[in-house]
Amino acid sequence: MRLLKAAAVMIAIAIPIIAIPYFFAASAGFLYDKADPRDRTVEVYDVEKGEKVTMSLFDYLCGAVAAEMPALYGDEALKAQAVACRTYYEKRAAAGGSDAHDGAAVCTSSSHCSAFLSEERQKQRWGEKYDLYRKKIENAVSAVMNKVITYNGAPIDAVYFSRSSGKTENASDVWGKNVPYLVSVDSSVDAGDGLEKTVSFTSDEFSEKLLSKYPSADISDLSASVNSRDGAGYVASLTLCGVTMTGREAKSLFSLPSADFDITTAENGAVFTVRGKGHGVGMSQYGANVMASLGYGFEDIIKHYYTGVEITDV
Ligand SMILES: [Zn+2]
Known part of the structure; x- marks a missing residue:
């Protein structure tokens, strides 16, 4: 009985000795730091x-x-x-x-x-x-x-x-x-090397891509004009073969690196001159x-x- 009491007292003393520093260390972030990506x-x-x-x-x-x-x-x-x-x-x-x-x-x-x-x-x-x-x-x-x-x-x-x-x-x-x-x-x-890239399409490639999304496009004569640009110079609106779209739509349709481009068309196809890469x-x-x-x-x-x-x- 006396031994049991002694053991209980020792445990009662030991728990705070072990637990209190653990509590402070944990709350101070020594043991587990949620902000530290290695620990998370x-x-x-x-x-x-x-x-x-x-x-x-x-x-x-x-x-x-x-x-x-x-x-x-x-x-x-x-x-x-x-x-x-x-x-x-x-x-x-x-x-x-x-x-x-x-x-x-x-x-x-x-x-x-x-x-x-x-x-x-x-x-x-x-x-x-x-x-x-x-x-x-x-x-x-x-x-x-x-x-x-x-x-x-x-x-x-x-x-x-x-x-x-x-x-x-x-x-x-x-x-x-x-x-x-x-x-x-x-x-x-x-600015500098590699800013500008040209992306070329034959007239067939160009027409096919355009018609895939805009079946009403008039491809009898390839035509393109940039109507407006936003404050940063990216194309806001353009018209291709009678279809008006945003620069971003053209970027996506022709897989262009960015929506800042010039475009020229001729009988044998179209050429985009694109500056920069990404949105x-x-x-x-x-x-x-x-x-x-x-x-x-x-x-x-x-x-x-x-x-x-x-x-x-x-
Ligand atoms: Zn996801």
């Missing part, structure tokens, strides 16, 4: 496998950055991309899982969520440069680990695209929705890389491309 397990719907997979948020972010931005870009550009990817994740997670993902917050499809490269795919893409690039991306993700971009205290839609033709687009011009932090800004750093809204990744090479930090890059935002710790 997330579910990602793997489109290739057709199932949910579990990984650390850190690995998800490395795979997203690897898929979304060339790994040879500057460190500050990669950090800006990592913050954009983290912001995207947090916004999705806060909205709850998507039914399209079997409840996971994000999937690996670039046409639905953010693109994602598994470690296996990273090895395939980078070959002998895998170790170098993986380290670069891990360092970038680690450096900005807990940061998200916010506007009025809430994570933003941190959208981005490859390269502008000198200015980014207003979200209202592209998606018809006014977003205060997604407004046109200067991105003249996007033009938010951060220009090419511009981010040039800014990084000029000595700007990731915060400068983010605040340049997303108007009036804050960079907040999770």
Whole structure:
């Protein structure tokens, strides 16, 4: 009996000795830090496998950055991309899982969520440069680990695209929705080699594509004219063979890199001269890389491309 009492007293003393420091450590974040992506397990719907997979948020972010931005870009550009990817994740997670993902917050499809490269795919893409690039991306993700971009205290839609033709687009011009932090800004750093591309179609190819969506088009004589452009220079409206459409519709129909183009037609076909790549809204990744090479930090890059935002710790 006395022994039992002694044991009970010892247990009563031992529990607080063990539990109290655990409680303080946990509440101070020493044992489990929800903001730290290495400590946070997330579910990602793997489109290739057709199932949910579990990984650390850190690995998800490395795979997203690897898929979304060339790994040879500057460190500050990669950090800006990592913050954009983290912001995207947090916004999705806060909205709850998507039914399209079997409840996971994000999937690996670039046409639905953010693109994602598994470690296996990273090895395939980078070959002998895998170790170098993986380290670069891990360092970038680690450096900005807990940061998200916010506007009025809430994570933003941190959208981005490859390269502008000198200015980014207003979200209202592209998606018809006014977003205060997604407004046109200067991105003249996007100028230079490779900005312009020509995309050519024979008259048959051109007619076939046009008729597939607009059966009323008059293809007896190939004609094209740009009617108007938005403030950033992207085509707002054009008329092809009697059919009027938006620049974005033409971009999609003819798989053009961007909606900033000129078009010429002749009897034997049509030629688009296209500037930049992507939808033009938010951060220009090419511009981010040039800014990084000029000595700007990731915060400068983010605040340049997303108007009036804050960079907040999770
Ligand atoms: Zn998705």
